[in-house]
Amino acid sequence: MTVDILAIGAHPDDIELGCSGTLLKHISLGYKVGLLDLTHGELGTRGSGELRLKEAEQARQQLGAEFRINLNLADGFFKNNRENKLKLVEAIREYRPKIIFANAIADRHPDHGRGARLVADAVFLSGLIKIESRSNNQKQQPWRPQYVFHYIQDRYIQPDIIVDISGFMEKRLEVIKAFSSQFFDKTNNEPETPISSRQFLDSLYYRPLELGRMAGFEFGEGFTCEKKIGIGNLMDLGVTTS
Numbered sequence: 001m002t003v004d005i006l007a008i009g010a011h012p013d014d015i016e017l018g019c020s021g022t023l024l025k026h027i028s029l030g031y032k033v034g035l036l037d038l039t040h041g042e043l044g045t046r047g048s049g050e051l052r053l054k055e056a057e058q059a060r061q062q063l064g065a066e067f068r069i070n071l072n073l074a075d076g077f078f079k080n081n082r083e084n085k086l087k088l089v090e091a092i093r094e095y096r097p098k099i100i101f102a103n104a105i106a107d108r109h110p111d112h113g114r115g116a117r118l119v120a121d122a123v124f125l126s127g128l129i130k131i132e133s134r135s136n137n138q139k140q141q142p143w144r145p146q147y148v149f150h151y152i153q154d155r156y157i158q159p160d161i162i163v164d165i166s167g168f169m170e171k172r173l174e175v176i177k178a179f180s181s182q183f184f185d186k187t188n189n190e191p192e193t194p195i196s197s198r199q200f201l202d203s204l205y206y207r208p209l210e211l212g213r214m215a216g217f218e219f220g221e222g223f224t225c226e227k228k229i230g231i232g233n234l235m236d237l238g239v240t241t242s
Contacts, residue, residue, distance in 0.1 A: 003066055004031040006097035006145075008088075010115035011041035011075065012056035013179040018151030019101045020063060021165030021172040021208065022221050027064045028168075034095050035060055035068040038115055039075040046190045047181030049075070059178035062171075076111060080118045088122035090133045093140040100145045104153040105224060108194070116150055120226070123148050149223035152207075154194070159222025161229060162211050166218035173204060 007023060009015040015023075015035055023033050037056060042049030053070070060068040071087050078084060092100070102119040103112040125131050127144030134140060152159060165172065177183065184198045194200070212220035231237065 001034075001066060002032070002096045003034040004097060005033045005099045005101065006036060006092070006095055007033065007065075007101040008036045008038070008103070008115070008119050010038045010078075010103050010109070010111040011044070012037050012052040012070075013041070013059075013176070013182055014103055014112070014115075014153070015101070016059050016063075016176045016179065017204070018103070018153055019149075019221055019223070020059075020175045021168045021219065022101075022163045022223075023063055023065070024168045024171050024175070025163070025165055033063070033065045034097070035063075035065045036091055037068070037070045038073045038078060038118070039111070040070060040072070041075055043075040044182065045193045046188070046196060051181050052179070055179045055181065059175050062175045062178055078111070078114070078118075080114060080121060084118060085122045085125055086131075086133060088119065089126045089131060090135055090140065092122060092126040092145070093133055093143045094135050096143045097145050098147075100148045101223070102148055102150050104155070104157060105150050106155065106157070108154040112153055120148055147225060147227060147229075149225050152222045152224070156207075157222075157224055159211065160225045162215040162217070162220040162222045164212070164215070164217040164219075165208060165221050166212065169205070169208060169219050172208075176204060 007015045007019060027033055040049030041052040103115040105116045106113045123145055127142050129142050182195055184196055184201050208219040211222045212218050
């Protein structure tokens with residue numbers, strides 16, 4: 001199965017927190033989306049790796065993504081090495097996305113920046129003809145997505161592009177809350193974490209509101225991109241003719 005967009009996260013819930021509004025919008029437009037998690041998030045303070053996988057599948061169904069796979073790398077300890085790069089190369093060549101979403105280039109959690117670099121490196125290698133990979137005992141053909149967009153996570157990063165997600169905020173919040181073990185619940189007696197407070201839940205609304213305001217939308221999600229974004233017709237920017 002090939003997809004238009006492959007969203008990648010170091011942990012189950014990274015994708016939902018970073019770009020689920022954008023995914024919901026593009027799925028509604030008829031584009032195919034796949035999800036890939038690098039780890040089970042087994043080192044998370046609340047819940048367990050097994051529970052996170054169940055929540056991840058629930059979130060996938062709510063999003064309407066075609067599939068969700070997990071590379072089973074070690075949470076907190078995975079490396080940007082040859083073995084892990086080749087695992088990602090196989091996935092990229094298998095699903096042949098035009099666009100990849102990946103973790104923030106730098107963030108509070110070290111897995112996020114490390115995951116971002118791992119993805120960026122694998123995307124480059126995936127396009128090299130002399131790197132061999134196989135799937136189902138068949139040789140894969142080189143493939144390089146046109147863009148890698150890094151979503152913004154805990155730390156604010158000035159975005160290079162903002163996607164209008166107006167009309168998808170309610171559903172976005174529902175998808176995020178599929179990871180109920182991770183977020184505020186007054187009946188949960190597990191230790192507090194940086195994302196388990198009521199204030200963090202509030203930020204899930206206010207950051208898209210602020211990003212949207214910057215671009216003239218009601219709500220937005222921001223991304224950075226190492227590649228310069230070009231446009232052939234300035235009117236494609238949404239310039240009104242009236």
